[in-house]
Amino acid sequence: MWLFFWLFFYEKPEKQKRLSKSELDYINSDDIEDNIIESKEKVSWGKLLQYKQTWAFAFGKFMTDGVWWFFLFWLPAYLKDQYGIVGTDIMLPLAVLYSLTMFGSIGGGWFPIYFIKRGYKPYDGRMRAMLMIAFIPLVVLAAQWLGEISFWMPVILIGIGASAHQAWSANLFTTVSDMFPKKATASVVGIGGMAGGIGGVIVTKVGGALFDHYKALGHIETGYTIMFIFCAVAYLIAWGVMKSLVPNYKPITDL
Numbered sequence: 001m002w003l004f005f006w007l008f009f010y011e012k013p014e015k016q017k018r019l020s021k022s023e024l025d026y027i028n029s030d031d032i033e034d035n036i037i038e039s040k041e042k043v044s045w046g047k048l049l050q051y052k053q054t055w056a057f058a059f060g061k062f063m064t065d066g067v068w069w070f071f072l073f074w075l076p077a078y079l080k081d082q083y084g085i086v087g088t089d090i091m092l093p094l095a096v097l098y099s100l101t102m103f104g105s106i107g108g109g110w111f112p113i114y115f116i117k118r119g120y121k122p123y124d125g126r127m128r129a130m131l132m133i134a135f136i137p138l139v140v141l142a143a144q145w146l147g148e149i150s151f152w153m154p155v156i157l158i159g160i161g162a163s164a165h166q167a168w169s170a171n172l173f174t175t176v177s178d179m180f181p182k183k184a185t186a187s188v189v190g191i192g193g194m195a196g197g198i199g200g201v202i203v204t205k206v207g208g209a210l211f212d213h214y215k216a217l218g219h220i221e222t223g224y225t226i227m228f229i230f231c232a233v234a235y236l237i238a239w240g241v242m243k244s245l246v247p248n249y250k251p252i253t254d255l
Contacts (some may be wrong), residue, residue: 010135012071012251013027013028015172018081026088028198038067041183042183043183043184043187043255045187045191047255048184048188048191049188049191052177052245052246053180053188053245053250053252054188054191054192055245055247056175056190056195056241056242056244056246057172057175057176057188057189058191058192058195059190059195059238059241059242059245060172060175060192060238060239060241060242061172061192061193061196061199062195062196062198062199062238063199063234063235063237063238063241064165064168064172064196064199064234064235064238065167065195065196065199065200066076066196066199066200066201066202066204066234067137067161067165067203067230067231067234067235068162068165068169068200068204069203069204070203070207070227070231071097071158071161071162071165071231072158073204074207074227075094075097076090076094077095077216078154078224079151079155081211081215081220081224082147082151082219082221082224083147083151085151093151093152093155096155096156096159096203096237097155097156097158097159097162098159098162099159100156100159100160100162101159101162101163101165101166102163102166103163104133104162104163104164104165104166104167104168104170105163105166105167105170106135108166108167108168108169108171109165109170109171111129111130111132111133111167112125112126112128112129112171112174113125113131115128115129121249121250122174122249123175123178123179123246123251124179124248126171126174126178127239127242127243129171129173130168130171130239131239132213133164133167133168133171133235134164134168134235134239135236136160136161136163136164136167136234136239137160137161137164137232137233137234138232138233138236139157139229139232140157140158140160140161140162140231140232141228141229141232142157143157143158143228144221144224144225144228150154150183158228161231161232161253162245165235166237168235173205175242176188176189176192178249178251178254179249179250179251180251180252181252181253181254181255183255184236184252184254184255203227203230207223207227210223210226210227211223211224229240244251
């Protein structure tokens, strides 16, 4: 259904009749004061990997994409292993959990605007917003403890954490266009996507090994507790490394 609407409404900005001229000008503009010069020359990955900005984005993806995949794929098993929820009974908890992510997906764009309107450069405002967002997944630390009350407690808390991931991800992607010229944006995003995929594989493999180990010992909940701790602190670790690599707004102007 979504694909139908996408095919019907999507169009290149230059051909989109619903787009105002001022918005089109904004889409096609670069930050003149930073003298970002565009050309059609291709930029190699080797060249892009020489910039700390590339590594900052890649590390942010590496640390946090796996959290999203864990929330996405392991939660049905979690609800089954710890609460015995199987079959169609699992539909409502998962529907509620993943519906919560919409708030982060949409609201994530509001955070940096708050700072940008107060004079911060886009990257600096975005990093401040991402720091705020990085604290939200800490609620997942209480999932196991409050889960003794009801399975709805971890469902809601993990849903909040997943929502925070969407807000984080929306801002993380935009740090690339904040610092790189258009001709390099897609390549840097591709590098980050690869890093995120590798992180996702590692999280999945480690998670599976932990669950097998603790299930054999008779307390699989310990395995989930360890994974939830990682999911809760991954964003703060990612933010700290990104900030250390690119402490201030520094657009790439020599590509």
